[in-house]
Amino acid sequence: MSDAADPEPVKPLEPDPSECCGSGCVCCVFDVHEESLARYRTAHAAWQQRQAGRTSASKDA
Template identity: 45%
Template sequence: MRDGEAFDPEPEAPVAPEDSMCCGSGCDPCVWDLYREEMDDYRRRLDDWRARREKE
């Protein structure tokens, strides 16, 4: 990191829920639905982070 640059750590992937965290009753949203949304967000943030790295 150069002087004056903001700290920009690589995004961390969300932790997948344990199988036991899903009750199997069709909840809306299910813990797995929320995890997929978190993964989608993580992938977007990771793509943005990588793009910033390429500019350096």
């Protein structure tokens, strides 16, 4: 139950295996994806709490 003012965060797409060069880069596309996924999970959990609060508030009204 989202609205335009508070859109649901979008889960980052997993990189294709062909995007990794396999040389052990310090900043591998899979490492970057894991970091993005962690930020997404945090943002999504916060969004879900806000949505739950809206549902509770609308039931109380």
